[in-house]
Amino acid sequence: MVEQMTKTLISAKELTCIRQERILFDELSFDISEGEIVQIEGPNGAGKTSLLRILAGLSRPYAGDVHYKNQEINHFRDEYNEDLLYIGHLAGVKSELTAEENLNFNLSISGYNDFNTQDILAKVNLTGFEEALAGHLSAGQHRRTALARLWHTSCKIWLLDEPFTAIDKKGVIELEHLFLEHAERGGCIILTTHQDMGIIGDDILRKISLEYRFV
Numbered sequence: 001m002v003e004q005m006t007k008t009l010i011s012a013k014e015l016t017c018i019r020q021e022r023i024l025f026d027e028l029s030f031d032i033s034e035g036e037i038v039q040i041e042g043p044n045g046a047g048k049t050s051l052l053r054i055l056a057g058l059s060r061p062y063a064g065d066v067h068y069k070n071q072e073i074n075h076f077r078d079e080y081n082e083d084l085l086y087i088g089h090l091a092g093v094k095s096e097l098t099a100e101e102n103l104n105f106n107l108s109i110s111g112y113n114d115f116n117t118q119d120i121l122a123k124v125n126l127t128g129f130e131e132a133l134a135g136h137l138s139a140g141q142h143r144r145t146a147l148a149r150l151w152h153t154s155c156k157i158w159l160l161d162e163p164f165t166a167i168d169k170k171g172v173i174e175l176e177h178l179f180l181e182h183a184e185r186g187g188c189i190i191l192t193t194h195q196d197m198g199i200i201g202d203d204i205l206r207k208i209s210l211e212y213r214f215v
């Protein structure tokens, strides 16, 4: 039998994170390879968002570092940023822009110029809401506006903070299918969620657990 070679994409090396004098995690190490879907789990305040932001290079750990393709991310930020799609809590959606303008903006700052916003918005069930101000959309539609760019990206690494928040059951299933397709293409997804996934079962999903620490 020929074993498939998987390539490590991201390595966390002895990461320590301290917030408000509380150690959220210390000397945390793991590797994430092509094709993996990883859930960072743990109770509120355990440090999941903090870990995602460190992996994205948006904040610095107290100690340790993050490597992408075996290089420390701060040594080649441009290449890392090109391969990275981070959608955080605030989701990069501006209330005063329409759904279409938000998508246009988010894709164009990522360097894309050949896309059909109507087609992409249709994929997230926003047909008819293209001209609606994001501030006037429902919570789920607002979230869908943020997530729409997942349908048009060549980034390998997706870091998604609570992507399913406010998304209905059908939308969650569609997202799960998209994650599986992305993983099959050799990408990786690292996400936080408090929600159970129906399609991506425990046999596929890898979990990294953080505990709430009091000190």
Ligand SMILES: Nc1ncnc2c1ncn2[C@@H]1O[C@H](COP(=O)(O)OP(=O)(O)OP(=O)(O)O)[C@@H](O)[C@H]1O
Binding pocket: 019, 020, 024, 042, 043, 044, 045, 046, 047, 048, 049, 050, 051
């Ligand atoms: N920039 C910051 N400055 C100070 N404290 C922070 C900062 N960011 C996070 N914290 C604190 O770090 C702790 C962990 O926050 P974090 O958002 O990483 O948790 P979480 O596991 O994602 O929680 P939740 O499940 O509620 O989203 C919290 O107690 C929070 O108050």
